[in-house]
Amino acid sequence: AYVVTDLCSGCRYTECVTVCPVECFHVDERMTYIDPDNCIDCGGCAPICPVGAIQADFLLAADKKAWIGINRERAALTPVLTQRLPPLPGAPALPQGAGA
Numbered sequence: 001a002y003v004v005t006d007l008c009s010g011c012r013y014t015e016c017v018t019v020c021p022v023e024c025f026h027v028d029e030r031m032t033y034i035d036p037d038n039c040i041d042c043g044g045c046a047p048i049c050p051v052g053a054i055q056a057d058f059l060l061a062a063d064k065k066a067w068i069g070i071n072r073e074r075a076a077l078t079p080v081l082t083q084r085l086p087p088l089p090g091a092p093a094l095p096q097g098a099g100a
């Protein structure tokens with residue numbers, strides 16, 4: 001499965017939710033999470049994230065592996081998100097013309 005990591009926390013651009021074909025994404029007040037039981041490993045979400053927060057689980061660095069379990073736990077407790085939300089105030093500015 002693909003995994004949303006700490007780079008999303010406080011940012012939450014949510015481009016990812018618009019490309020997922022199987023509605024994997026869940027959301028809370030800080031970030032999105034992927035339900036690993038629904039993810040079909042299409043890979044569509046990873047390149048569209050403006051901050052590179054999403055990676056395949058097997059590609060995660062050792063210090064990011066904990067996010068596999070965090071995504072599973074949080075996805076089970078939070079609602080599905082299928083439409084974009086405004087980014088959070090802490091989101092890094094994007095180059096002009098990027099993002100929405």
Ligand code: SF4
Pocket residue numbers: 002019020021022023024025034038039040041042043044045046
């Ligand atoms: Fe959805 Fe594909 Fe990303 Fe999995 S890899 S969360 S199926 S967009």
